[in-house]
Amino acid sequence: MKLYTNTPGNLFAQIALVMADFAKVPVEVELIDKESEDYKKGFAKKHLTGKFPLLELDSGEMVFESVAIAHYFGR
Numbered sequence: 001m002k003l004y005t006n007t008p009g010n011l012f013a014q015i016a017l018v019m020a021d022f023a024k025v026p027v028e029v030e031l032i033d034k035e036s037e038d039y040k041k042g043f044a045k046k047h048l049t050g051k052f053p054l055l056e057l058d059s060g061e062m063v064f065e066s067v068a069i070a071h072y073f074g075r
Helices: 011-022 037-046 066-074
Strands: 002-005 028-031 054-056 062-064
Antiparallel strands (some): 002 054
């Protein structure tokens, strides 16, 4: 699983990471720069609104918004 965020201290990403820690789910964090070519070519296609955080599951599914991500880990 990958959690995409735009800054290391993003509060909303931290909420999701706390829930992942409680659930003992390993999560890889990837920082994305909205000005980079990687963002414009690849990541922007995954998430049309461009908001962070975004959780990409191993199956390829995407979970948007910190509360939904925290709820996913809570299950």
